Amino acid sequence: MSDYHLQSRLIHGPMVSPHWDYQEHIVPPISASTAYRLKSAARGAEGFREFANPEFNRHQQHPIYIYDRLDEPSRSMLEDNLADAEGGERCVAFATGMAAISAALGVLLKTGDTVVSHKTVYGCTYSLFHNWYPRLGIDVVFADLRDVDGLRRILAENPRVMAVYGESPCNPNLELLDLAAVCAAVDEVNQGRAPRRRVFTVIDNTFATPVCQRPLEHGVDLVVHSLTKNIGGFGTDMGGAVIGPALLEPDLLLYRKDFGGVLAPKAAWPPLVYGLPTLALRARQQQESAQAVAEFLEGHPKVARVVYPGLPSHPQHELARRQMRDPDGAFAPGTLVYFVMEGDPARARERGARLMDLLASEALTVTLAVSLGQVRTLVEHPGSMTHATVPPEEQLAAGIDPGGIRLSLGLERTEDILRDLESALDGV
Numbered sequence: 001m002s003d004y005h006l007q008s009r010l011i012h013g014p015m016v017s018p019h020w021d022y023q024e025h026i027v028p029p030i031s032a033s034t035a036y037r038l039k040s041a042a043r044g045a046e047g048f049r050e051f052a053n054p055e056f057n058r059h060q061q062h063p064i065y066i067y068d069r070l071d072e073p074s075r076s077m078l079e080d081n082l083a084d085a086e087g088g089e090r091c092v093a094f095a096t097g098m099a100a101i102s103a104a105l106g107v108l109l110k111t112g113d114t115v116v117s118h119k120t121v122y123g124c125t126y127s128l129f130h131n132w133y134p135r136l137g138i139d140v141v142f143a144d145l146r147d148v149d150g151l152r153r154i155l156a157e158n159p160r161v162m163a164v165y166g167e168s169p170c171n172p173n174l175e176l177l178d179l180a181a182v183c184a185a186v187d188e189v190n191q192g193r194a195p196r197r198r199v200f201t202v203i204d205n206t207f208a209t210p211v212c213q214r215p216l217e218h219g220v221d222l223v224v225h226s227l228t229k230n231i232g233g234f235g236t237d238m239g240g241a242v243i244g245p246a247l248l249e250p251d252l253l254l255y256r257k258d259f260g261g262v263l264a265p266k267a268a269w270p271p272l273v274y275g276l277p278t279l280a281l282r283a284r285q286q287q288e289s290a291q292a293v294a295e296f297l298e299g300h301p302k303v304a305r306v307v308y309p310g311l312p313s314h315p316q317h318e319l320a321r322r323q324m325r326d327p328d329g330a331f332a333p334g335t336l337v338y339f340v341m342e343g344d345p346a347r348a349r350e351r352g353a354r355l356m357d358l359l360a361s362e363a364l365t366v367t368l369a370v371s372l373g374q375v376r377t378l379v380e381h382p383g384s385m386t387h388a389t390v391p392p393e394e395q396l397a398a399g400i401d402p403g404g405i406r407l408s409l410g411l412e413r414t415e416d417i418l419r420d421l422e423s424a425l426d427g428v
């Protein structure tokens with residue numbers, strides 16, 4: 001299998017595993033059985049003994065299926081393909097990206113521990129850290145992880161740090177983290193720690209996807225995904241995944257069983273059948289449009305600045321070139337563009353809101369909506385939407401540019417996207 005390109009492997013996957021066997025199907029079936037027939041009480045007991053048991057390998061022996069929330073074959077097929085895509089040992093899939101993020105950190109942290117997070121993260125991840133971790137007695141230190149020496153100091157001063165968390169590129173402003181450098185700093189403090197008491201690094205790879213960047217290759221321990229976005233790709237289903245070492249699989253399975261955020265087999269099927277097989281192709285087209293749109297916006301008088309890892313003006317362009325690579329080694333700067341409208345904070349915000357309204361009423365190819373990574377180009381303006389109640393000056397202080405706009409490129413023809421953007425910009 002590994003002789004084939006990832007693009008081909010994402011379509012064919014392994015069709016046989018001791019874990020499941022669908023050799024005769026070209027399209028894998030959706031299994032739909034919440035419970036499984038057991039041949040005897042002893043076999044039921046054996047199934048429970050094997051589940052989430054580090055001594056039993058569900059990938060080498062046929063597991064005894066008991067109940068959907070524990071383990072089942074359609075979801076397992078998706079998990080095996082995702083693990084292969086990220087180059088990880090194991091994958092455990094969850095109902096949403098947030099279920100995956102809370103599980104990845106849930107198996108690493110307990111009361112009294114600390115997680116260090118990059119200062120800018122996805123809104124609900126921030127809410128998890130801000131609203132819920134204090135109740136659990138878990139400390140969260142927000143830091144700029146682009147400053148790796150700063151991270152070294154935090155790690156040296158705080159022996160209770162058990163996890164370092166971030167996104168790259170991060171939402172919404174497309175800052176990058178130097179994953180290898182972050183991991184090197186973490187490795188220094190891990191010298192001499194037991195394998196399960198080390199500091200683990202967790203990276204949300206939703207924006208890049210494995211076809212633009214594989215964090216595990218840079219030394220990251222765990223990758224988390226919202227399958228709802230680029231990997232699902234068509235905007236039909238929610239999902240999440242954690243990919244990482246076999247060491248953590250039993251805890252992740254146990255966590256998923258007990259907290260209950262399991263991915264339904266029916267929701268595992270679309271990313272398995274439509275999402276992953278088209279991921280490489282979609283990303284290539286979306287990146288081509290992202291590069292063209294970023295270059296167009298960079299020259300536009302009503303746009304103050306454009307952030308796209310593929311532009312030489314990106315402050316971390318060199319890092320992007322090193323880190324963001326497709327599976328064949330080509331530069332893969334991603335499918336999202338961030339840009340800021342020209343003007344003082346109040347004026348920039350007003351222009352952003354006006355641009356949203358014009359796109360919503362006039363444009364065919366650009367859709368005003370949250371979410372990202374779909375076949376349709378989606379646009380949103382945090383300054384007048386998610387953060388509308390915060391005054392522009394305060395938005396700036398909180399790191400939200402009042403005129404900042406996030407664009408997620410879809411599969412429309414590049415010229416059409418450019419034309420719709422151009423005419424909406426004319427009107428603001």
Ligand SMILES: *Cc1c(COP(=O)(O)O)cnc(C)c1O
Binds near residue numbers: 225239
């Ligand atoms: C959407 C998103 C999430 C959350 O995923 P859900 O599937 O909506 O729970 C997490 N991280 C990033 C970067 C996202 O874009």
